Amino acid sequence: MTQMSTDSSIIDQRDPDTFAVIGAAMAVHTTLGHGFLERVYQEALAIEFKNRNIPFEIEVHIPISYDGHILESSYRADFVCFSDIILELKALSVLNDSHMNQIIHYLKATGYRRGLLLNFGAERLDHKRVVYG
Secondary structure: OEEEEOOHHHHHHHOHHHHHHHHHHHHHHHHHOOOOOHHHHHHHHHHHHHHOOOOEEEEEEEEEEEOOEEEEEEEEEEEEEOOOEEEEEEOOOOOOHHHHHHHHHHHHHHOOOEEEEEEOOOOOOEEEEEEEO
C-alpha cells in the first residue's frame, strides 16, 4: 500500500525528519526560485543539508536483485537522508505518475519505507511524501 501526504502539520507531528528535509528544500526553492537545472538544486540542497545538520548521502547507488541475484541494472537516488529517506529531485513544470512510480521503485528496491519527491521546477516547491509498506 502506498500513502502520500503533503500536509506539513501532519508530517511535522509524525515524521520530524521528513519535515526537516522539506524545510531545507523550501529554503532552496525560496532562494533560487524555479528554472534551474535539477543538478543546481541538488548542489544547493546538499549545502542546505550541511547547514541544518541533516545527515545525507548524495547519488546513492541502489542495486536491484532478482531471485537472489544482483542485476547489472540499478537505480541511483539523488539523496538518502537520515539513512532511510529516499529523495528524488525534479525540475519540471509538472509532475506525472511516472515520477511517483520512480520513487516507489526505489523504495521497493531498498526496503525503505519513506520517500520524498521534490519538484523545484514549478513556481512553488511541489513535494510528495510516499510511505511504502
